[in-house]
Amino acid sequence: MLRPAAFGFNSQTAGSNSFQQVLxxxxxxxLKALAEFDAAVAEIRAAGVQVELLHDxxxxxxxxxxxxxxxxxxxxNGHLLLYPMLAPNRQLEVRPEHIAWLESRPAxxxxxxxxxxxxxNQVLEGTGSIVFDHAHQLAVAVKSVRTSPELLQEVxxxxxxxxxxxxxxxxxxxEIYHTNVxxxxxxxxxxxxxxxxxxxxxxxxxxxxxxxxxRRVVPVSMDQMQSFCCNALVVQTTDGQPRTILSETAWNxxxxxxxxWITEVAEPLVxxxxxxxxxxxxxxxxxxxELW
Numbered sequence: 001m002l003r004p005a006a007f008g009f010n011s012q013t014a015g016s017n018s019f020q021q022v023l024x025x026x027x028x029x030x031l032k033a034l035a036e037f038d039a040a041v042a043e044i045r046a047a048g049v050q051v052e053l054l055h056d057x058x059x060x061x062x063x064x065x066x067x068x069x070x071x072x073x074x075x076x077n078g079h080l081l082l083y084p085m086l087a088p089n090r091q092l093e094v095r096p097e098h099i100a101w102l103e104s105r106p107a108x109x110x111x112x113x114x115x116x117x118x119x120x121n122q123v124l125e126g127t128g129s130i131v132f133d134h135a136h137q138l139a140v141a142v143k144s145v146r147t148s149p150e151l152l153q154e155v156x157x158x159x160x161x162x163x164x165x166x167x168x169x170x171x172x173x174x175e176i177y178h179t180n181v182x183x184x185x186x187x188x189x190x191x192x193x194x195x196x197x198x199x200x201x202x203x204x205x206x207x208x209x210x211x212x213x214x215r216r217v218v219p220v221s222m223d224q225m226q227s228f229c230c231n232a233l234v235v236q237t238t239d240g241q242p243r244t245i246l247s248e249t250a251w252n253x254x255x256x257x258x259x260x261w262i263t264e265v266a267e268p269l270v271x272x273x274x275x276x277x278x279x280x281x282x283x284x285x286x287x288x289x290e291l292w
Contacts, residue, residue, distance in 0.1 A: 002068040005056035007033040010063040012087035017177045019281035032275040040271040047269050048237035065093045067282050069289040070125040076292045078109025086123045086146050124151035128178035135187040137161045142168040142179045167198040171222045186234035189265040191218045193225035216265045227253035228283035234266045242266035247283045
């Protein structure tokens, strides 16, 4: 996770992210977000989940730096992937000292910087753009200005995965900016808004793929997706117990039977981050980058 130094509304990303909202008083917003972030880190650690912290620098301002999962991902084969992001002020988030820290980890084997090979118009925003089904070696993505089909295929090939490209839209038929707003996939649990997929055949295919090997699949409505119900991540505690990390906004939007289904697979860890969600347009999963 990355502790922000200049959190706020990002005008450079608002055009493609309909979840963002403008709130007054930038400094007050930053302080509220900082308090929410620190409380979230404390709660995750108290639950027995290991958290490593990176720290943002105030200059130059990087209002979305808290969402660090968009610029890198680590993998079981020791790969560290670095991704090209759309907004110029988001590209500044990729700091040499942070890369050096990631490369210093014992599990690191090779760094692959997709920013060096991507064409100027190609964008792929990490595990915002790609939701990995590691159990079945599948890289799932929805089309958007932040997700290049060519780079999706390149990442899938690097990992020995298959790529699945879908089309998704919100209730106003606007393109959804990131895949992890539409679905969350772990080996035993998937939460997905199938109704957001424009092609019913694609929705049926995805449902069939997610249901393999007895995985619990929790379908959600369009309204629930808008409440970040799919922006969740299943992690493991230091003693091997699975926990579903998600926001209070998301948890309150679930029906009772959906909460039961989730709890049966991985006990929920509910974090209160309303300022981060409303101003940043992203939720808990966007704040978490897995370290393999």
